[in-house]
Amino acid sequence: MSQQPDQHMQPSRNVFVRFQKGFERRFDRFREGYGALLERVIAHRSAFITISLTFAVGSTVLFYFLGRDYFPEIRSGVIQMHMRAPLGTRIEVAGRLATLVSNSVEELLPGQVENIVSNCGLPVGPHNLAFIPTPTIGSQDCDLTILLENEKSPVWDYRRILRKGLRERYPGTEFTFQPSDLTAKILNFGAPAPIDVQVNGPDMYANYEFVRKLVGKFREVPGAVDVVIQQTMRTPTLMVEGNRTFGLGVNRTLKDMADNLLMTTAGSQQVDQIYWLDPSTGMSYLINVYTPQPQINSLNSLKTIPIDSSANPSKDNDIQLLGNLADLSAEGTPGVITHGNIMPLFDIYISAEGRDLGGVLTDVQEIARSMESEKPRSAELEIHGQASLMHEAYSELIFGLLAAIVLVYLLIVVNFQSWLDPFIIITALPGALAGIAWALFLTHTRLSEPALTGAILTMGTATANSILVVSYARERIQEHGDALRAAIEAGKTRFRPVIMTASAMIIGMVPMATGYSQNAPLGRAVIGGLFVATVFTLLFVPCVYAMFYNRRMARQKERAS
Numbered sequence: 001m002s003q004q005p006d007q008h009m010q011p012s013r014n015v016f017v018r019f020q021k022g023f024e025r026r027f028d029r030f031r032e033g034y035g036a037l038l039e040r041v042i043a044h045r046s047a048f049i050t051i052s053l054t055f056a057v058g059s060t061v062l063f064y065f066l067g068r069d070y071f072p073e074i075r076s077g078v079i080q081m082h083m084r085a086p087l088g089t090r091i092e093v094a095g096r097l098a099t100l101v102s103n104s105v106e107e108l109l110p111g112q113v114e115n116i117v118s119n120c121g122l123p124v125g126p127h128n129l130a131f132i133p134t135p136t137i138g139s140q141d142c143d144l145t146i147l148l149e150n151e152k153s154p155v156w157d158y159r160r161i162l163r164k165g166l167r168e169r170y171p172g173t174e175f176t177f178q179p180s181d182l183t184a185k186i187l188n189f190g191a192p193a194p195i196d197v198q199v200n201g202p203d204m205y206a207n208y209e210f211v212r213k214l215v216g217k218f219r220e221v222p223g224a225v226d227v228v229i230q231q232t233m234r235t236p237t238l239m240v241e242g243n244r245t246f247g248l249g250v251n252r253t254l255k256d257m258a259d260n261l262l263m264t265t266a267g268s269q270q271v272d273q274i275y276w277l278d279p280s281t282g283m284s285y286l287i288n289v290y291t292p293q294p295q296i297n298s299l300n301s302l303k304t305i306p307i308d309s310s311a312n313p314s315k316d317n318d319i320q321l322l323g324n325l326a327d328l329s330a331e332g333t334p335g336v337i338t339h340g341n342i343m344p345l346f347d348i349y350i351s352a353e354g355r356d357l358g359g360v361l362t363d364v365q366e367i368a369r370s371m372e373s374e375k376p377r378s379a380e381l382e383i384h385g386q387a388s389l390m391h392e393a394y395s396e397l398i399f400g401l402l403a404a405i406v407l408v409y410l411l412i413v414v415n416f417q418s419w420l421d422p423f424i425i426i427t428a429l430p431g432a433l434a435g436i437a438w439a440l441f442l443t444h445t446r447l448s449e450p451a452l453t454g455a456i457l458t459m460g461t462a463t464a465n466s467i468l469v470v471s472y473a474r475e476r477i478q479e480h481g482d483a484l485r486a487a488i489e490a491g492k493t494r495f496r497p498v499i500m501t502a503s504a505m506i507i508g509m510v511p512m513a514t515g516y517s518q519n520a521p522l523g524r525a526v527i528g529g530l531f532v533a534t535v536f537t538l539l540f541v542p543c544v545y546a547m548f549y550n551r552r553m554a555r556q557k558e559r560a561s
Contacts, residue, residue: 035488041539045543071448071450073184077148079145079155080178082134085172087335089140108165118143120139121142134192138235152516174228176193176228179192195388198340199345201378210376214371223355225350227349228348229346230347231334263289302323304321304323305322306319428537431536435529450518454521458525461505469545483552486546510523
């Protein structure tokens with residue numbers, strides 16, 4: 001029997017048991033240190049509350065320096081680039097230029113490019129334009145999809161390199177970048193940029209001149225990149241104006257001129273579609289007869305196109321040339337016409353690079369207001385796209401955050417049957433906001449919808465931890481009536497569950513916060529908010545409880561005496 005105590009004193013051979021005992025010893029020392037700190041803080045509670053509130057309120061100023069995004073851009077393995085050669089460039093020339101650009105991209109990003117896929121000109125069917133956001137409007141446009149070796153590449157740095165390098169190598173050619181990740185494409189509602197400034201009105205040419213002035217101003221905005229006008233008004237075009245009077249004199253109508261011109265340049269399928277049926281296979285093929293392109297290489301070659309009469313070709317043996325019946329002139333015409341509410345519409349696409357989307361949008365709105373006096377009277381200017389929806393989403397989330405705080409407060413009032421205790425509980429929330437601000441500021445993370453969602457999650461956990469402290473303090477003060485002692489006992493007793501709850505959520509958010517997903521701001525906001533909110537729960541909330549209830553108990557003693 002004398003050896004039994006010695007056996008209990010011997011250390012266990014189980015690794016987990018030894019670890020648990022060592023952890024308990026260190027945790028008890030840590031809790032004792034916290035208890036001593038809590039006693040000193042409650043002894044100087046007025047000063048501590050003042051300093052803590054000043055810190056919490058002052059930290060909210062950091063939100064103004066964070067910048068605002070709808071959703072953060074993530075690392076990706078794809079870059080979507082659009083190339084617009086000088087207007088009127090033939091598609092074969094645009095294809096050769098796209099090949100040169102692809103080689104330049106590989107030189108500018110050595111060892112980073114896996115493959116480049118280019119699509120030049122308009123697609124055969126309308127489905128591609130309906131489902132793929134692209135500013136392609138003619139043969140001079142090419143879409144280049146750049147596949148990168150690393151799927152987690154900093155695409156914003158690569159875009160900056162390509163903008164500078166390609167602009168120097170290919171003057172006169174515009175290079176813009178579209179969102180490559182699915183989320184950005186959905187948020188842009190099919191537009192190739194997050195900011196879409198639309199000018200809509202009946203006077204097309206006056207609106208276009210106004211749009212050009214706006215573009216010049218928008219390009220001066222810090223952080224605004226890829227500022228382009230979607231619709232073009234100066235596409236090189238040959239205008240054929242037939243002389244109706246002279247044409248009727250030689251029995252040639254404007255329809256005859258148009259049919260022969262289309263047949264020569266585009267083929268017979270534009271005028272009269274004829275199919276040939278293969279009897280061996282039963283397949284039908286469209287027959288298209290046209291003049292070889294090398295023979296139509298100058299303005300004179302167009303003027304020598306013979307014009308036949310469609311009314312009675314057998315009796316007209318004389319040959320009439322297009323140059324005798326029509327005047328040919330080179331002009332600039334719209335490359336594409338977009339309509340909004342029936343009237344012509346111009347789109348100005350603006351992207352943000354190196355600056356938050358909210359800051360760029362604010363400057364764009366200010367410029368639009370300053371140019372109001374120069375806007376044509378019949379025109380309307382509206383800003384659409386992802387950026388315009390950001391304000392609405394922010395308003396809803398901030399309203400939801402405030403509503404959640406109010407509803408939680410009222411729910412706790414019903415549960416505690418008191419207005420004071422719920423107020424003491426939610427005093428930890430300013431600390432949570434301060435922690436969120438510092439976490440986003442130190443990690444250079446902009447304010448976004450995921451970050452605001454993380455703020456709402458943080459409020460719930462911080463409130464739950466404060467309830468643990470205040471509810472136990474209520475039990476202790478009802479037992480002995482000492483507010484200071486009740487606050488200290490509540491902090492020491494609830495120290496473990498508060499630390500466990502906060503630590504579990506913080507550790508669970510670490511993979512998200514350190515990852516490259518669009519929810520990384522959510523994890524960072526939760527980690528920063530819970531860290532500071534836990535400190536407020538364990539120190540600030542007991543001080544506030546001790547201050548209010550100590551005064552209440554003192555007044556009750558005075559009334560009793």
